[in-house]
Amino acid sequence: MDITSEELVKHICDKIRAQKEDLVDSYNSTKSNIGHFFIDNLLPEDIATECYKVFPTEDDMHCLNSIREYKYVSAQMNKHHPLLEKVLYAFQHKSVVELIGDICNVNTLFADKTLYAGGLSKMAKDNFLNPHLDNSHDAERERWRVFNLLYYVTPNWELKDGGHLELWPNGPKKEPVVIESKFNRLAVMATHDTSWHSVNKVKSESAARCCISNYYFSPDPLKETDKFHVTKYRGRPEETFKNIILDIDANLRMLLRKIFKKGIRKNPHIYKD
Numbered sequence: 001m002d003i004t005s006e007e008l009v010k011h012i013c014d015k016i017r018a019q020k021e022d023l024v025d026s027y028n029s030t031k032s033n034i035g036h037f038f039i040d041n042l043l044p045e046d047i048a049t050e051c052y053k054v055f056p057t058e059d060d061m062h063c064l065n066s067i068r069e070y071k072y073v074s075a076q077m078n079k080h081h082p083l084l085e086k087v088l089y090a091f092q093h094k095s096v097v098e099l100i101g102d103i104c105n106v107n108t109l110f111a112d113k114t115l116y117a118g119g120l121s122k123m124a125k126d127n128f129l130n131p132h133l134d135n136s137h138d139a140e141r142e143r144w145r146v147f148n149l150l151y152y153v154t155p156n157w158e159l160k161d162g163g164h165l166e167l168w169p170n171g172p173k174k175e176p177v178v179i180e181s182k183f184n185r186l187a188v189m190a191t192h193d194t195s196w197h198s199v200n201k202v203k204s205e206s207a208a209r210c211c212i213s214n215y216y217f218s219p220d221p222l223k224e225t226d227k228f229h230v231t232k233y234r235g236r237p238e239e240t241f242k243n244i245i246l247d248i249d250a251n252l253r254m255l256l257r258k259i260f261k262k263g264i265r266k267n268p269h270i271y272k273d
Helices: 005-030 045-053 082-090 094-104 240-259
Strands: 036-039 062-065 069-074 119-123 128-133 144-152 165-168 177-179 185-190 196-199 209-218
Touching (some): 005 082, 082 209, 094 144, 094 185
Antiparallel strands (some): 069 119, 119 209, 165 177, 165 196
């Protein structure tokens, strides 16, 4: 697909600017819990469709399969089609980052070229992501993780297919707010110490939910009450036993991080030049 990085950035910025007032209202009306907004039809349809067509197969991605999650991921963008890398890094352009900052009233935002926990994700039949809090910082514990940008590219993805983003403003106890993983939709959500979110189980047998993701970081947390934490998982409301196991798991990993400030090993999910 013959499109330049500059053209991609312009498409994204033009779409954001055209809806900016509504996006500010959406974020402000939700930021007391988990601030979020989404933008539909973000890129020209043929570009979004092509992203899906060239998305890597599961064999070319890393499978994460545990009690916490079941999905396929990749951050090594130079192993995949160049269009995907071009689209992903368009969200890291200064103009896009500043526009998101304006909407959310955050003056200093930084994109992450190493794609620490970002990149590509693919979720096929029965894949899921349990309710969790993203870890609070970047790999070096220098900046706070503050926003999650999720761009969905699977055509004709519907509510019945599952694989949708769930926000739990009151924790994973009651019914979540569901943001559908619609084709050509960009979803933006705040990340902090109470921004519980998940992806419900994929039900589609004919396609997979494909997502291009970025995280933005800042020198300051979104909430003054935020404290350092590792990624914490919980069971869904009906998963009582799993919740106990995941709570123990989170406490053990937090204890290790108190001893080893930057972890025992480097996170392998980064873009290595």
